[in-house]
Amino acid sequence: xxxxxxxxxxxxxxxxxxxxxxxxxxxxxxxxxxxxxxxxxxxxxxxxxxxxxxxxxxxxxxxxxxxxxxxxxxxxxxxxxxxxxxxxxxxxxxxxxxxxxxxxxxxxxxxxxxxxxxxxxxxxxxx
Amino acid sequence: xxxxxxxxxxxxxxxxxxxxxxxxxxxxxxxxxxxxxxxxxxxxxxxxxxxxxxxxxxxxxxxxxxxxxxxxxxxxxxxxxxxxxxxxxxxxxxxxxxxxxxxxxxxxxxxxxxxxxxxxxxxxxxx
DNA sequence: CAGTATCCTATCGGATACTG
DNA sequence: CAGTATCCGATAGGATACTG
Numbered sequence: 001x002x003x004x005x006x007x008x009x010x011x012x013x014x015x016x017x018x019x020x021x022x023x024x025x026x027x028x029x030x031x032x033x034x035x036x037x038x039x040x041x042x043x044x045x046x047x048x049x050x051x052x053x054x055x056x057x058x059x060x061x062x063x064x065x066x067x068x069x070x071x072x073x074x075x076x077x078x079x080x081x082x083x084x085x086x087x088x089x090x091x092x093x094x095x096x097x098x099x100x101x102x103x104x105x106x107x108x109x110x111x112x113x114x115x116x117x118x119x120x121x122x123x124x125x126x127x
Numbered sequence: 128x129x130x131x132x133x134x135x136x137x138x139x140x141x142x143x144x145x146x147x148x149x150x151x152x153x154x155x156x157x158x159x160x161x162x163x164x165x166x167x168x169x170x171x172x173x174x175x176x177x178x179x180x181x182x183x184x185x186x187x188x189x190x191x192x193x194x195x196x197x198x199x200x201x202x203x204x205x206x207x208x209x210x211x212x213x214x215x216x217x218x219x220x221x222x223x224x225x226x227x228x229x230x231x232x233x234x235x236x237x238x239x240x241x242x243x244x245x246x247x248x249x250x251x252x253x254x
Numbered sequence: 255c256a257g258t259a260t261c262c263t264a265t266c267g268g269a270t271a272c273t274g
Numbered sequence: 275c276a277g278t279a280t281c282c283g284a285t286a287g288g289a290t291a292c293t294g
Contacts, residue, residue, distance in 0.1 A: 012236050014161060016182035019243055020235050027231065028155035030286090034141060046256050055143035057288055062257060070253065072245040083255040084294080093242060100231035104154065107227050108147050109139050115220060116146055118199040126197065157266090173276050184268055189277060210275040211274080 026071055027097050031056055031064040036090070036098040037105055039074065043089045073097055153198055154224050158183055158191040163217070163225040164232055166201065170216040200224055 012018040026032060034053045038044055044052070050061055065088060068074040073094030079085040090098055108115070139145040153159060161180045165171055171179070177188055192215060195201040200221035206212040217225055235242070 012239070013164065013232055014179055014181055020232075020239050023235050023239070023242060024160060024232065025157055027235070028157075028160055030152055030155075033151060033155055037140065050256095052141055054141055058257070059259095059289095060287060063287095070246070070249060072242065072249045078256095081255095082294095084257080086256060091245075093238070093245060096234060096238070097231065100227075100234050103230055104224065104227035105140055105147075105151065107223060108150050108154070111220070111223070112139070112147050112150070115150060115199065118218075118220060119197070122197060122199045177276095185277070186269090186279095187267060190267090205276095208275095209274095211277080213276060 023071065026067050027073070027101065029064065029067075031060050032068060033101055033105070035061070035064055035068065036073070036094065036101055039088060039090045040095065040098040040102060043087050046086055046088070049088065068094070150198065153194050154200070154228065156191065156194075158187050159195060160228055160232070162188070162191055162195065163200070163221065163228055166215060166217045167222065167225040167229060170214050173213055173215070176215065195221070 012020045013024050015021065027036070031053070034056070035049060038049055038052050046061070046065075049065075050056060050058065053061070056064075065074060065076070069076050073091055075089050075091050075094075077087045077089070079087070139147045140151050142148065154163070158180070161183070162176060165176055165179050173188070173192075176192075177183060177185065180188070183191075192201060192203070196203050199218055202216050202218050202221075204214045204216070206214070
């Protein structure tokens with residue numbers, strides 16, 4: 001059934017050799033999360049993503065988009081015009097993955113005051 | 128209202144200076160995801176986590192646990208016995224975060240065949 | 255516009271050895 | 275048992291310049 005998992009109780013991601021581990025890492029990558037978040041709101045061009053995702057370099061954005069495209073989470077469409085126009089959008093699988101990540105992001109944004117306040121208390125106790 | 132976001136339509140995480148960006152990065156970190164996943168199933172000792180999470184080094188596990196503890200997502204309990212006994216468990220906030228991450232993990236594990244198959248097709252088209 | 259190429263530094267992260 | 279300390283190579287990731 002499952003040749004990767006070391007235990008029935010635990011998921012496949014805990015097995016280092018399981019492909020799910022790699023997929024998980026690609027999806028939870030620093031810039032992937034933000035790219036998916038952006039694309040979940042609709043189609044975007046390269047320059048739009050670069051502008052929306054504050055702090056991302058061209059290099060990392062291009063690299064992140066490539067990985068997600070190869071994984072089948074993003075569709076890249078090139079229009080044969082001058083100047084070049086390239087659009088990025090989520091595939092079905094990409095939007096399913098993004099939906100799950102957005103649950104986390106929304107929770108963080110909603111709970112941020114509580115998280116920050118609680119973190120301050122913990123930090124106090126550390127010193 | 129929100130001094131960080133650059134746009135009403137987009138979340139705070141897209142702002143590089145917003146604390147939510149850092150929290151998101153801590154939670155989606157390579158080993159954090161797996162640690163939270165493990166702890167969502169119950170209390171664990173250091174050595175148990177090391178064993179369950181295949182491939183993690185002591186160094187990275189200790190580091191990951193520290194970050195999550197400082198963020199207030201994990202509670203560390205030291206028992207004054209010989210040999211030492213230390214238990215890790217999720218806080219309320221930690222279990223809320225972990226719950227969201229588990230949605231993603233469960234989806235990946237469930238959809239893995241479809242993801243792998245689709246990825247193979249995409250890869251073919253690349254060459 | 256949508257990238258690629260190059261260079262460089264910082265951090266990640268594994269292996270090993272050691273400690274209270 | 276539960277870590278810490280040290281070393282080291284690999285990768286992340288930013289800045290800049292360049293190209294079709």
